[in-house]
Amino acid sequence: MSLIQVINPNTSLAMTETIGAAARAVAAPGTEILAVCPTHGVESIEGHFDEAIAAIGVLEQVKRGKAQGVSGHIIACFGDPGLLAARELASGPVIGIAEAAMHTATLVATRFSIVTTLPRTLVIARHLLQQYGFTHHCAALHAIDLPVLALEDGSGVAQEKVRQRCMQAKREDGSGAIVLGCGGMATLAQDLTKELGIPVIDGVSAAVKMVESLVALGFGTSKHGDLDYPLEKPLSGAFQHLN
Amino acid sequence: MSLIQVINPNTSLAMTETIGAAARAVAAPGTEILAVCPTHGVESIEGHFDEAIAAIGVLEQVKRGKAQGVSGHIIACFGDPGLLAARELASGPVIGIAEAAMHTATLVATRFSIVTTLPRTLVIARHLLQQYGFTHHCAALHAIDLPVLALEDGSGVAQEKVRQRCMQAKREDGSGAIVLGCGGMATLAQDLTKELGIPVIDGVSAAVKMVESLVALGFGTSKHGDLDYPLEKPLSGAFQHLN
Amino acid sequence: MSLIQVINPNTSLAMTETIGAAARAVAAPGTEILAVCPTHGVESIEGHFDEAIAAIGVLEQVKRGKAQGVSGHIIACFGDPGLLAARELASGPVIGIAEAAMHTATLVATRFSIVTTLPRTLVIARHLLQQYGFTHHCAALHAIDLPVLALEDGSGVAQEKVRQRCMQAKREDGSGAIVLGCGGMATLAQDLTKELGIPVIDGVSAAVKMVESLVALGFGTSKHGDLDYPLEKPLSGAFQHLN
Amino acid sequence: MSLIQVINPNTSLAMTETIGAAARAVAAPGTEILAVCPTHGVESIEGHFDEAIAAIGVLEQVKRGKAQGVSGHIIACFGDPGLLAARELASGPVIGIAEAAMHTATLVATRFSIVTTLPRTLVIARHLLQQYGFTHHCAALHAIDLPVLALEDGSGVAQEKVRQRCMQAKREDGSGAIVLGCGGMATLAQDLTKELGIPVIDGVSAAVKMVESLVALGFGTSKHGDLDYPLEKPLSGAFQHLN
Amino acid sequence: MSLIQVINPNTSLAMTETIGAAARAVAAPGTEILAVCPTHGVESIEGHFDEAIAAIGVLEQVKRGKAQGVSGHIIACFGDPGLLAARELASGPVIGIAEAAMHTATLVATRFSIVTTLPRTLVIARHLLQQYGFTHHCAALHAIDLPVLALEDGSGVAQEKVRQRCMQAKREDGSGAIVLGCGGMATLAQDLTKELGIPVIDGVSAAVKMVESLVALGFGTSKHGDLDYPLEKPLSGAFQHLN
Amino acid sequence: MSLIQVINPNTSLAMTETIGAAARAVAAPGTEILAVCPTHGVESIEGHFDEAIAAIGVLEQVKRGKAQGVSGHIIACFGDPGLLAARELASGPVIGIAEAAMHTATLVATRFSIVTTLPRTLVIARHLLQQYGFTHHCAALHAIDLPVLALEDGSGVAQEKVRQRCMQAKREDGSGAIVLGCGGMATLAQDLTKELGIPVIDGVSAAVKMVESLVALGFGTSKHGDLDYPLEKPLSGAFQHLN
Incomplete structure (x- = not known):
């Protein structure tokens, strides 16, 4: 029995449920999903400031x-906030959903496109592409120009915009796969994959399979060198609970 | 029930068994492993010429x-010979073991080292690092300077050399993980991971989990664009069986 | 009259003083230095976890x-924690000391070396080199293998180790300049520059001149696009004070 | 007297003649051209699968x-299939026509455009640009969206499409030269060069001059290290003739 | 009292005045600007040939x-002609205006656009981006397609074209800042910064602050290694005055 | 009958003869070599300052x-001084010897080493590798730490040092070829190639074959775009003869 913690780094309970459902939909029989989010923080993550706040929530949840004895952790926000910090803290594997989706895309296509929410988050995706090594595997980045929470407003407008952009990306970018650039889009992947006839990749489900895989292979985060546990030193004040 | 085809691109039955065993050791309950190798070809793969020969055997086996209705294919030679050609031919996912090991390494460490057999194969690994995007994630490449088949001679000399090189790499490269650069080293990974206390990664087992994951996510190789099925045209003479 | 806020992202008052002194030593006549540090956080920053904590302190101080009407902000820790988040929050310029030192080094030499504290922080420096564009301008990175606070223990041991490493770097790397990789080394730069006869660059003083320059040129952080102010949304709980 | 073997990797005799004629048109007085193609294989090469098949034919011909004592070998397909394998096998120089055309373009212009046949072959060209180092020298890649054999159908439609695309590329890409991305376009280069007033480069003729040059300089393929002769080992079954 | 030499590498006295005025407008109280240009050379610099000529004038002026005891030197042409040669000759800092503007842009925005004069100069800007490390920080390069001296013809046509291009770049490139790609545009920066509401950066004024900063930090050009003084050897004929 | 101008950019008549002889040794029957050097300039080129001076001499000679109706031009100094400026001025092809040697090396080996004179010239070679796209093809750069003119002192000491370094490079770098990093080493290439058993490449002879090849293919320097003739404008004073 393996327990995977899926951390929604924002405080939206609705989105936490969306993400948890997407994770459960692909979890192996022996896997239990624990979908959580921070008590304090921001309701949606749309920039570096939001990410810095969210990273603390991620670390609290990892701790x-x-x-609770989870086998591994998933950071379910497309900017992978706090990823390397969380890896220091964890002994098991930690996977970000941008990381998971990008890796997966390169396994099924020579180039992929990204469809995300606000244009201001594109710079974060670009930095991740560079850090993960996939700058040349990404044919194009697109933003639907709606905030993250538009995906939770029940109107379906954002979802339709995502769908339109995906179809346009398939037609114009010469990409063989599309990466959905927001945890809140997790539930769209399966239908879009069918409709478009190409892999439309949600990082949440991809990350679940990655953590399961690493656990099955017996690998946690390497504690040799760069990602060793944080050096012990007193955390003061508002951060005492992270001691 | 899912059937994964593990293709040893060389003709060594002993190595095919080694590889099949490594694959079975990590396969999920619902996964069956079909370990195969070409009838014709080379006994070991230690250069570009050997790879070109082996690629044909890989394509025959993929076909x-x-x-046989397999769900996905693994190319179990560290140069990933014929990978993109096999992806064109296949509808399911196709994963190379160098690809699998390298991706895995970047998920558990910031940088990794590679330990392989002959120095002349290093150039192949370097090209794959570049193609997959991991040039900057690889701290160092090492060769034990013994041919591939030394791993099958029963003496254990090659295995001990691999072990020594891994320990040296851990000490000197500042790497958090080690990638084993030959399918024939598959059985060493688990013990070395324990002894060294860092992830020592065999691509065969890593690839099994990747194919299982892609299948579970509902993704095959994208047939849109670059990796679409080969255009239909008559294959003549010695290649007729690939029609 | 221009007020520059120098933020030591750790909670060490001693180091805040060191940094403030280094800043004041180069400040122009019309510049006043406000050296601050967070009330809560970590005493020293030696990894990604520490950086994530420190980033919150940086944001609090920027706010x-x-x-207080400061003209610009300096993040005085060599990992530049929270830099892009701080830029979103600020209207004036925000400069990290790694950024400042690296930029400065490329203006006086074709290649530079970095001398820092613990080996585990090298990965952070490597990521910054990549993000800022200076990977190919850095000839080598060195760590003295002592924690940050060894620079504050009064024994001078760490300082002597820095000096030795700088001399070795000059001799062996073919570098024309050396970048000191820790805010706590700020006071060493001037003497080492004299002793070694090459620019030994402290990021704190370099950053002061950069902020002064940007202010004189009339430039703050661009609010068009990626670095626009954080979108307004309620920050809950422990982060309310950042609203 | 120097004999250069020009290998058309597909089985089209018409294209072999086209290529042979293009080679002879630029051969130096002392050079004899031996234009050959495999007996078995594919009629045209438009993807990785086709390339893998063609590579065997290339190796047979190199052997x-x-x-026959040829001085050097040319691989006359724009994907340079089997290039490094052929270099292992050969003692003289081996040049691919994509390689030849790209190198040549960088000597007469700061940036070049590529005009090729089907869009699915663009990924191959992109990989070669990366491997050869010319990613940043290529301003744009274009496909006329017709299969290779359309160049041999006698209608002139494909040729006219190439011409249109070259003119468009000159106008829009800011390129100083154009590389023709298919062996079957060899005969167009000279006329287009005149009509457009910029170098329009065919790799076949460029490769002939490169082989002649290397032979004159006394250089074959280096047998030290990576490109040494294939290790001797029995090739079984369908590959015995390569022993 | 610090004396900064601003070298206009072309022979246009009008442009030398423009540049000198821009420099004086931002100079610190203690800084005196010495704006000079070569006696012999070209009236405007629009290509590599012009740059090679101009480099000699730059070296004469540096000498x-x-x-005259200046503290540092500025090369006020956007191609930074003769920069590394001038650094060898100088003991103080030497800054090129392309270098200054590009560095500055990366401090206030994640990506920038360049607006310059003739399309043929774009290749020079591209090479500088690569050399300085900023290829990935530049979103787009634009040319107004007017020669440099159109900026001095009094009609204001070129200035209006620059303005239009800057507005278009802001709208379409997703850039947070714009770099003006010609010394003759120096006087436009301040007004455009106000009108567009984003940093529009002139390299002349940016370079003045950089030289002032380096001088204040006690840094000249490193004389260790690559940028050491030219080896002493007789300069003959037309170059004797450079001895 | 084709006339190739080989320009030694320094004023050493002895080295001009060495270079001319190396060029003639490989020239095709129909090629005449015109070896020239500037009347004014520097006796040897060992840095950016020397290169800036030499570039003027190169341009004079190109003009x-x-x-004189030459078919093409060679710049016979390993830094390729004035290459792009000369290309603007010329209608025929212009080849630098560093460029020629580096291109040639990538055709016969997967990686090469460079052996040059003074360490301070290594930065120039590194910039050229980057500009030409060969950074990843160069395994190592070595300097014998003797000035260029030591190659002309008749003692053979420098030559022996070059030989030793080449042997060491072959042994330690894993390179399949060596590039000689100075025009004055031209005559050593043939003997070292024989002694070491790997291609030891002199750029002068390689450049001769490249110019011959381009001429035979009917290609001069592209006059479309970046390398068009210099815009016509008066060159004043010391540069009038370049009008």
Whole structure:
């Protein structure tokens, strides 16, 4: 029995449920999904400031998950906020959903496109492409120009915009796959994959399979060198609970 | 029930068994492993010429596997010979073991080292690092300077050399993980991971989990664009069986 | 009269003083230096976890500085924690000391070396080199293998190790300049520059001149696009004070 | 007297003649051109699968050419299939026509455009640009969206499409030269060069001059290290003739 | 009292005045600007040939400036002609205006656009981006397609074209800042910055602050290694005055 | 009958003869070599300052060569001084010897080493590798730490040092070929190629074959775009003869 912690780094309970559902939909029989989000923080993550706040929530949850004996952790926001910090803290594997989706895309196509929410988040995706090594595998980045929470307003407008952009990307970018650039788009992947006839990749489900895989292979985060546990030193004030 | 075809691109039955065993050791309950190798070809793959020969055997096996209804294919030679050609031919996912090991390494460490057999194969690994985007994630490449088949001679000399090189790499490269650069090293990974206390990654087992994951996510190779099925045209003479 | 806020992202008052002194030593006649550090956080920053904590402190101080009417902000830790988040929050310029030192080094030499504290922080420096575009301008990175606070223990051991490493770097790397990789080394730069006869660059003083320059040129952080102010949304709980 | 073997990797005799004629048109007085193609294989090469098949034919011909005492070998398909494998096998120089055309373009212009046949072959060209180092020298890649054999159908439609695309590329890409991306376009280069007033480069003729040059300089393929002769080992079954 | 030599590498006295005025407008109280240009050379610099000529004028002026005891030198042409040669000759800092503007842009925005004069100069800007490390920080390059001296013809046509292009770049490139790609545009920066509401950066004023900063930090050009003084050897004929 | 102008950019008549002899040794029957050097300039080129001076001499000679009706031009100094400026001025092809040697090396080996004179010239070679696209094809750069003119002192000491370094490079770098990094080493290439058993490449002879090839293919420097003739404008004073 394996327990995977899926951390929604924002405080939206609705989105946490969306993400948890997407994770459960692909979890292997022996896998239990624990979908959580921080108590404090921001309701949606649309920039570096939001990410810095969210990273603290991620670390709190990783610490909590570790105490609960989870096998691995997923950071379910497309900017992968706090990824390397979380890897220091964790002993098991930690996977970001941007990372998971980008890796997956390169396995099924020579080039992929990204469809995300606000244009201001594109710079974050670009930095991740560079850090992960996939700058040359990404044919184009697109933004639907709606905030993250538009995906939760029940109107379906954002979802339709995502769908339109995906179709346009298939037609114009010469990409063989599309990466959905927001945890809140997780539930769209399956239908779009069918409709478009190409892999439309949601990072949440991809990350679940990655954590399961690493656990099955017996690999946690390497504690040799760069990602070793944080050096022990007193965390003061508002951060004492992270001690 | 999912059937994964593990293709050893060389003709060594002993190595095919080694590889098949490594694959079975990590396969999920619902996965069956079909370990195969070409009838014709080379006994070991240690250069571009050997790879070109082996690629044909890989394609023959992919075609056969497809007819047998396998869910996905693994190319179990560290140069990933014929990978993109096999992706054109296949409808399911196709994963190379160098690709699998390298991707895996970047998920558990910031940088990794590669330990392989002959120095002349290093150039192939370097080209793959560049193609997959991981040039900057690889801290160093090492060769034990023994041919591939030394791993099958029963003496254990090659295995001990691999072990020594891994320990040296851990000490000197500042790497958090080690990638084993030959399908024939598959059985060493687990023990070395324990002894060294860092992830020592065999691509065969890593690839099994990747194919299982892609299948579970509903993704085959994208047939849109670059990796679409080969255009239909008559294959003549020695290649007729690939029609 | 221009007020520059120098933020030491750790909670060490001693180091805040060191940094403030280094800043004041180069400040122009019309510049006043406001050296601050967070009330809560970590005493020293030696990894990604520490950086994530420190980033919150940086943001708190930027917000406070803005309210005080400072002209610009400096993040005085070599990992530049929270740099892009701080830029979103600020209207004036924000400069990290790694950024400042690296830019400065490329203006006086074709290649530079970095001398820092613990080996585990090298990966952070490597990521910054890549992000800022200077990977090919850096000939080598060195760590003295002592924690940051060894620079504050009064023994001078760490300082002597820095000096030795700088001399070795000059001799062996073919570099024309050396970048000191820790805010706590700020006071060493001037003497080492004299002793070694090459620019030994401290990011704190370099950053002061950069902020002064940007202010004189009339440039703050661009609010068009990626670095626009954070979208307004409620920050809950422990982060309310950042609203 | 120098004998250069020009290998058309597909089985089209018409294209072999086209290529042979283009080679002879630029051969130096002392050079004899031996234009050959495999007996078995594919009629045209438009993807990785086709390339893998064609590589075997290339190796057969290189072996044959060596036995005939040729001075050097040319692989006359724009994907340069089997190039490094052929270099292992050969003692003289081996040049691919994509390689030849791209190198030549960088000597007469700061940036070049590529005009090729089907869009699915663009990924191959992109990989070669990366491997050869010319990613940043290529301003744009264009496909006329017709299969290779359309160049041999006598209608002139494909040729006219190439011409249109070259003119468009000159106008819009800011390129100083154009590389023709198919062996079957060899005969167009000279007229287009005149009509457009910029170098329009055919790789076949460029490769002939490169082989002649290397032979005159006394250079064959280096047998030190990566490109040494294939290790001797029995090739079984369908590959015995390559022993 | 610090004396900064601003070298206009072309022979246009009008442009030398423009540049000198831009420099004086931002100079610190203690800084005196010495705006000079070569006696012999070209009236405007629009290509590599012009740059090669201009580099000699730059070196003459650097030598003269050194004799006059200037603290540092600025090369006020956007191609930074003779920069590394001038650094060898100088003991103080030498800054090119393309270098200054590009560095500055990366401090206030994640990506920038360049607006310059003739399309043929774009290749020079591209090479500088690569050399300085900023290829990935530049979103787009634009040319108004007017020669440099159109900026001095009094009609204001070129200035209006620059303005239009800057507005278009802001709208379409997703850039947070714009770099003006010609010394003759120096006086436009301040007004465009106000009108567009984003940093529009002139390299002349940016370079003045950089030289002032380096001088204040006690840094000249490193004389260790690559940028050491030219080896002493007789300069003959037309170059004797550079001895 | 084709006339190739080989320009030694320094004023050493002895080295001009060495270079001319190396060029003639490989020239095709129909090629005449015109070896020239500037009347004014520096006796040897060992840095950016020397290169800036030499570039003027190169341009003078290109202009003269053009008047004499030469078919193409070679810049016979390993830094390729004035290459792009000369290409603007010329109608025929212009090849630098660093360019020629580097291109040639990539055709016969997967990686090469460079052996040059003074360490301070390595930065120039590194910039050229980057500009030409060969950074990843160069395994290592070595300097014998003797000035260029030591190659002309008749003692053979420098030559022996070059030989030793080449042998060391072959042994330690894993390179299949060596590039000689100075025009004055031209005569060593043939003997070293024989002694070491790998291609030891002199750029002068390689450049001769490249110019011959381009001429045979009917290609001069592209006059479309970046390398068009210099815009006509008066060159004043010391540069009037370049009008």
